[in-house]
Amino acid sequence: MGKNKFDSVMGLVLGSIILFPFNNKPVLIVLFLCYALFLFIKRKEQISGIALKKAGLISVLFVPFIVSIFYSYNVERGITYLIRSLPLLLIPLSFALLQAENKRAIIRSFVPAFVVTNALYIVLMLLYILQLGYLRSDHDLYYYYSFITYEFYNIGDHPIYLSVQFAMALFLLIQNKFFNKIQKTVLFLVLFFGLFFLARKGVILSFIIILPLYLSTLTKSKKVLIGSFSVVIMGFLTFMFVPEIKNRYAELWSKDGYVKNEVTSTGIRLVLWENSLELIKESPVFGYGIGDNQELFALQMESKGYFILAQKKTNCHNQYLQFLLSIGVVGLSFFVLSILWLFSFFYKNKAYLGIALVSFFLMVFVSESFLERQNGIITYALFVSLLVFCVEDFSKERR
Numbered sequence: 001m002g003k004n005k006f007d008s009v010m011g012l013v014l015g016s017i018i019l020f021p022f023n024n025k026p027v028l029i030v031l032f033l034c035y036a037l038f039l040f041i042k043r044k045e046q047i048s049g050i051a052l053k054k055a056g057l058i059s060v061l062f063v064p065f066i067v068s069i070f071y072s073y074n075v076e077r078g079i080t081y082l083i084r085s086l087p088l089l090l091i092p093l094s095f096a097l098l099q100a101e102n103k104r105a106i107i108r109s110f111v112p113a114f115v116v117t118n119a120l121y122i123v124l125m126l127l128y129i130l131q132l133g134y135l136r137s138d139h140d141l142y143y144y145y146s147f148i149t150y151e152f153y154n155i156g157d158h159p160i161y162l163s164v165q166f167a168m169a170l171f172l173l174i175q176n177k178f179f180n181k182i183q184k185t186v187l188f189l190v191l192f193f194g195l196f197f198l199a200r201k202g203v204i205l206s207f208i209i210i211l212p213l214y215l216s217t218l219t220k221s222k223k224v225l226i227g228s229f230s231v232v233i234m235g236f237l238t239f240m241f242v243p244e245i246k247n248r249y250a251e252l253w254s255k256d257g258y259v260k261n262e263v264t265s266t267g268i269r270l271v272l273w274e275n276s277l278e279l280i281k282e283s284p285v286f287g288y289g290i291g292d293n294q295e296l297f298a299l300q301m302e303s304k305g306y307f308i309l310a311q312k313k314t315n316c317h318n319q320y321l322q323f324l325l326s327i328g329v330v331g332l333s334f335f336v337l338s339i340l341w342l343f344s345f346f347y348k349n350k351a352y353l354g355i356a357l358v359s360f361f362l363m364v365f366v367s368e369s370f371l372e373r374q375n376g377i378i379t380y381a382l383f384v385s386l387l388v389f390c391v392e393d394f395s396k397e398r399r
Contacts (some may be wrong), residue, residue: 007105010035012277014106014382015113018121018165021154025378029087029094034098047096049052054388057341058381062089064331065290072291081290084374091381112178116359118169119187121155121162122194128152145198160368161375163203166195168383170207171214171387174306175353175394201265203368206360214356269317269367271309276316280324287328291331297325315372319365322372345388353394354387 010032020028040047049192064083069078095103129144170191173184196204252272279288279300288296294313316322323332339358347355361370361380370376387394 001014004101004105006035006110007102011109012104012113015110016117016381017114017134017378018157018162019117019155022157022375026087026374029090029378033090033094035398036094039099039102040097043099051096051389055096055385057338058092058384059089060334060338061085061331064327064334068287068289068331070289071286071290072289074291074295076291078289079290085371087375087378088371088381089376091378092385092388095385098389102349103390104393107386107393110386111176114121115169115173115178115187115191118166118194119190122166122190122197124196125152126197141199142362143395144201148198156377157159158373160200160203160370162372162380163195163198163200164364164376164379166191166198166369167203167207168379170356171196171211171353171360174215175218202364206363209363210356210360214352217352217356268309269315270316271301271306272317273321275304275306276318276321276325280321284324285327285328285347286330287324287326290326292369293322293326317367319369319371322369342384342388346391349391351387351391354391357383357387 001086007116011026014032017025017028065082069075069082072078095116098106125148129147132144132147133139134141134144145159148156148162150156170188172193173179179187195207223236276297277294285370287293297316298310298313301307301314316325320332323335327334342358343355346352346358361384368376371380
C-alpha cells in the first residue's frame with residue numbers, strides 16, 4: 001500500500017467521525033496525531049514556521065485557558081476542561097506536521113466520506129425512531145430526540161452537534177465535485193431532511209442566512225440563487241406541518257416565547273443570558289477561570305430562583321458570554337484575534353467556503369455554548385484546520 005493510500009485511509013477515518021461512539025472520538029484525534037508525528041519523524045525535517053504559525057493562531061484560545069487555571073479555585077475542574085479542549089491544540093498541530101501531498105490525499109477522501117457518513121447517519125436515525133414506534137405511538141418528537149441523544153446504537157449525540165455536522169456536510173456537498181448530479185441530489189435531500197428534522201433553530205437560521213451568501217460566490221446566475229433559496233425555504237415550510245417542529249418556531253412569533261421562563265428555549269436563553277451578564281459585570285477583565293465559571297453560574301441561577309436550571313448546571317447557551325464568564329475580555333480578545341486572522345487568510349486566498357463556514361460557526365455561537373463540549377471543540381478545530389491547511393485544495397474543488 002503506497003503512502004497516499006495510508007493518507008486516504010486516514011482521511012476516510014476522520015471523515016467518518018460521526019459514526020464513532022462519543023468516547024472514541026478523542027482516541028481518533030490521538031490516532032491522527034500519532035500518524036502525523038510518525039510521518040514527520042520519518043521525514044527527518046524541521047517543521048515549517050508558517051505551518052506552526054497557522055496552528056498557533058487556530059489554537060490561540062489555549063493560552064487564556066491555561067492562564068485562567070491559576071486564578072480558578074477549582075483547579076481539578078479547570079484541568080478537566082483543559083484536557084477536554086486538547087483537540088483545539090492537537091488537530092491544528094497534526095495538520096502542521098503533514099506535508100502538502102499528505103494533506104491533499106487526506107482531504108480528497110475526507111470530504112466524500114464526511115458527506116456520505118452524515119447521510120448514512122440520518123438514514124439510520126430515521127430507521128431507528130421508526131423502529132421505536134414514532135408513527136404508531138403517542139409519544140411526541142422530543143421523546144425520540146432523547147433516544148437520539150443518549151442511545152442510538154451507542155453513536156448518539158446532542159441534536160445541536162448533529163445539526164451542525166449535517167450543515168457542514170451540505171456546504172461541502174455544494175462546493176465539491178466528488179459526486180455526480182444524481183448522487184448530489186439524493187445526498188442533498190437526505191442531509192436537508194436530517195438538518196430540518198432535528199429542528200435546531202439557531203443552526204437552521206444560521207444555515208439559511210449563510211447559504212445564499214455563499215452560493216453567490218459560486219454563481220452569478222440569479223435564477224440559480226433564487227431557485228436554491230426557494231428550495232430551502234419551501235423545505236423549511238414543509239417541516240412546519242410537524243407539530244413539535246412548528247411549536248419550536250412558533251415561540252419566535254409569540255410574546256410568551258420572549259418572556260423569561262424555564263419552558264420555551266428562547267425564554268430559557270433570556271434567563272441564562274441575563275444572569276451570565278450580571279456575573280460578567282462583576283469580573284469583566286479576566287472572568288472567573290475555566291475551573292469556577294460553571295459552579296458560580298449555577299449558584300447565580302439558584303439565587304434567582306431558577307432551581308431546575310441550576311441543578312442541571314446549564315451553560316450560558318452563548319459562546320461569547322461563556323468566554324467572558326470564564327476568561328473575560330482579555331481571553332475573548334484572543335478568540336477575536338484568531339477569527340480576524342481566519343477571515344483575512346481566507347479572503348486573501350479567495351477561500352469563500354472558509355469564510356462561509358467560519359461565519360456559520362460564529363452565528364451558531366450566538367445561541368449555543370458550542371465549545372463547551374468536546375464534540376463541539378473537535379468539530380470546530382477539525383473544520384477550521386482543514387480549511388486553513390488545505391485551502392488550495394478546497395479552492396481547486398470550487399464549482
